[in-house]
Amino acid sequence: MQVHHLNCGSMHPVGAPAVVCHVLLVETNNGLVLIDTGYGLRDIAQPTRLGPTRHYFRPALATDEAAACQIERLGFAREDVRHIVVTHFDVDHIGGISDFPEAHIHTTAAELLGAVRNPSLREKVRFRPAQWAHGPKFVEHTPDGEKWRGFAAAKELTDIAAGIVLVALPGHTRGHACIGVDAGHRWLLHCGDAFYHPGTIDGQTPVPRAVRTLEPILALDRKRVRDNHARLAELYRRGEPDLLMLCSHDASLFAHAKSTA
């Protein structure tokens, strides 16, 4: 499947390096599929939708970065997006779902529970119901049973297309997931916010202090996030030649993925 790498949300967090929102646009036999959405046009028109954390993360909120606009620039229509698979429900990952009201929104059952159906007090503060107030068609999945590259809890989303795999990796949020995509010449593993910086998985590039400070603050379950780092680092060390590991926010990983697509 052909995959386009889109930055759908430049951010300039206070005291930290500038970051991107790395979104995948996948051309399948079953229409277009988005992996995450970044910020959407409604967030840009009404930034209060994002809550007070926007003053720390300082998103650019540029119309030309919205997935809907980038898709049209590539010559597609917004209606061509039939499915959106999200890593989790934080504002910088699902803001764009309202720009594709007919698309099915695929997520883990645990994430739907934590963000929409039965959020704890902490989750109520974290997630922004305005982003799903348009009544999207959620499709919930419980990845278990199937194995994928050493992960026990995975599920190939064959109802969308062969070669799209949801891998449960809770920790950052209750139902956070990584998403594997068969891009033909390689597999991509979009790890969302399971890690923020390449140094976390390669063990060599220094991780900026701001990133090391922020990651546990944003984690719902710090121990699980640390365990996830270890598992992802192990996968990276295996050096599987056909696998490229990505995360949502690192600008260098985004630039590398885009230039080698």
Ligand SMILES: [Zn+2]
């Ligand atoms: Zn994020």
